[in-house]
Amino acid sequence: MSDTNRPQSPAEITYPFGRKIAPEPGDTVEIAPGIHWLRMPLPYTLDHINLYLIEDGDSWVIVDTGVNTSKVRDIWEQHFTGTMQGRPVSKVIVTHLHPDHVGLAGWLCRRLDVELWMSRTDYLMCRNLVLDTGTEAPEEGVRFYREAGFNDTQIATYKRRFGGFGQHVSTLPQSFRRMVGGGEIEIGGRTWHMVVGRGHAPEHICLWCPEAGVLLSGDQVLPRISSNISVHPTEPQADPLTDWLESCARIRDQLPEDTLVGPAHNEPFYGLRVRLQALIDEHEEDLGKLEDMLQQPKRANEVFGALFRRPITDDLVHMATGESLAHLNCLIGRGVARRFLGDDGVARYERRVTARANAAD
Numbered sequence: 001m002s003d004t005n006r007p008q009s010p011a012e013i014t015y016p017f018g019r020k021i022a023p024e025p026g027d028t029v030e031i032a033p034g035i036h037w038l039r040m041p042l043p044y045t046l047d048h049i050n051l052y053l054i055e056d057g058d059s060w061v062i063v064d065t066g067v068n069t070s071k072v073r074d075i076w077e078q079h080f081t082g083t084m085q086g087r088p089v090s091k092v093i094v095t096h097l098h099p100d101h102v103g104l105a106g107w108l109c110r111r112l113d114v115e116l117w118m119s120r121t122d123y124l125m126c127r128n129l130v131l132d133t134g135t136e137a138p139e140e141g142v143r144f145y146r147e148a149g150f151n152d153t154q155i156a157t158y159k160r161r162f163g164g165f166g167q168h169v170s171t172l173p174q175s176f177r178r179m180v181g182g183g184e185i186e187i188g189g190r191t192w193h194m195v196v197g198r199g200h201a202p203e204h205i206c207l208w209c210p211e212a213g214v215l216l217s218g219d220q221v222l223p224r225i226s227s228n229i230s231v232h233p234t235e236p237q238a239d240p241l242t243d244w245l246e247s248c249a250r251i252r253d254q255l256p257e258d259t260l261v262g263p264a265h266n267e268p269f270y271g272l273r274v275r276l277q278a279l280i281d282e283h284e285e286d287l288g289k290l291e292d293m294l295q296q297p298k299r300a301n302e303v304f305g306a307l308f309r310r311p312i313t314d315d316l317v318h319m320a321t322g323e324s325l326a327h328l329n330c331l332i333g334r335g336v337a338r339r340f341l342g343d344d345g346v347a348r349y350e351r352r353v354t355a356r357a358n359a360a361d
Helices: 070-081 105-112 120-130 139-147 152-161 164-168 240-254 272-293 314-333 353-360
Strands: 029-032 035-041 048-056 059-063 089-093 116-119 177-179 184-187 190-197 204-209 214-218 260-263 337-341 347-351
Touching: 029 260, 035 070, 048 260, 089 105, 105 116, 116 120, 116 204, 120 164, 139 152, 152 314, 190 240, 240 272, 240 314, 272 314, 314 337, 314 347
Parallel strands: 059 089, 089 116, 116 177, 214 260
Antiparallel strands: 029 035, 035 048, 048 059, 184 190, 190 204, 204 214, 337 347
């Protein structure tokens, strides 16, 4: 995830609970009747995740879980006896497969004897990624990053980090309840709609309650940072950016502007349509800069300047390369760029002159 390119003015994005105010560990903020915001620490550069508790009659529904660390488990124990007053949990809902969202799902389901609700694609992919724990990096992955321009040191780092996805993910339940875009679920006597987003994750489920006027957006819509959209070695020619842009446009058109958004990071906000349009515009602007840069062939790691506003250090190069490839594959899908392998085995990308000429005609 990266900083937004253009800060939003207060007239566009508003924070009803404050722009820098968040619940302390073990506490919650009720953002709408029966909908509670809590925050858990993360051991990453992005140091927090927002989770949500929804009152469901005499029980609770948990939305997202935090990572599998003893610190986060201890904070959950505080909530069980404090916020939740010992009442049972009826469902654990996970918006998507990333460890900060799914990490404690298995522990919570076993600890509370409750069912996991999740999209099928993300559940199955999460289980597959966890199986990589302790295994060696595959040759396909090495080739993927070689073609992306990684040097020997960067390849060694990829090999060393491979299989780390499962580090903060507790063992998932062997069964789950499928969530799907367009589906509905009743919680606390209100209907919540399952709104699917794609690109950041394969089948990300947001929860929208028109009656409450609330969208729990996960990572699909964030107020001040942009979701990471990356290509990975498992599907080198994927086009997740097109999926994400289409999802943003669909959600923008589907939900009302006065929706209160409960995001996974930063703070709850108003200004859903403005924010989604800004995200679309920023990526389209970056795609235009990237296309202009491709007048001369470029490697994936030579186009960072078109996409990022800060230097890409070694700890960020994997993320930056994945995002660059997502933008490059999007241009290929639009027919305005092409990919070819150089004699050194590294892929280059260049603008298709014929496509530009045809567009001008």
